[in-house]
Amino acid sequence: MRWMLLSLLMLAAITGCAVDQKYSQTELNALQTREFDYPFDATFDATVGVLFDRGYTILTCDKRAGLLSAGNGHNASVQIKLDQAGPRRTSVRISTVYGGQARVDKDKIDEFLNLIDRRLTAGPVRRGQ
Numbered sequence: 001m002r003w004m005l006l007s008l009l010m011l012a013a014i015t016g017c018a019v020d021q022k023y024s025q026t027e028l029n030a031l032q033t034r035e036f037d038y039p040f041d042a043t044f045d046a047t048v049g050v051l052f053d054r055g056y057t058i059l060t061c062d063k064r065a066g067l068l069s070a071g072n073g074h075n076a077s078v079q080i081k082l083d084q085a086g087p088r089r090t091s092v093r094i095s096t097v098y099g100g101q102a103r104v105d106k107d108k109i110d111e112f113l114n115l116i117d118r119r120l121t122a123g124p125v126r127r128g129q
Contacts, residue, residue: 023104031106033093034113035085038120040066043090044082046119050112051078075099078112092116 023031036043044063051058056070056078066082076098083091094112096105 021104028104029093031104032095032109033091034117035089035091036117036120037089039088040082040084040090042120043092043116044068046116047080047082047092049119050115053115054112078108080112 038046044066047068048058048061051068051070054072056072058068058070059077060067060069062068066084068080068082069077070080071077076096079095079097081093083093085091092113094109096103096108098105
């Protein structure tokens with residue numbers, strides 16, 4: 001019995017506990033949101049491209065409202081809200097969902113925001129080059 005308890009404690013220590021970190025609303029907004037110095041249309045198109053590149057399937061797409069939701073077929077999805085913050089400035093907010101429950105996945109959010117930025121700064125893709 002003692003051996004089994006010790007084994008379980010060691011396993012928990014090695015794998016870590018799956019406890020969600022708590023964020024204040026200000027911290028959450030800062031973590032999930034980034035502004036880009038690009039027009040809304042270009043930012044929306046870059047965001048859709050990133051979703052496709054990462055293997056996500058678009059579930060909801062409403063460009064006028066700036067809403068996207070997409071899933072990866074592995075019980076994970078993202079919800080994205082884009083807002084025009086000026087003539088050449090767009091705000092993008094990303095939330096992550098696992099098993100139908102909203103969960104903050106900082107690494108996944110950062111990855112998506114960085115890939116959107118990379119697509120925007122890379123410029124248009126030209127055929128034949």
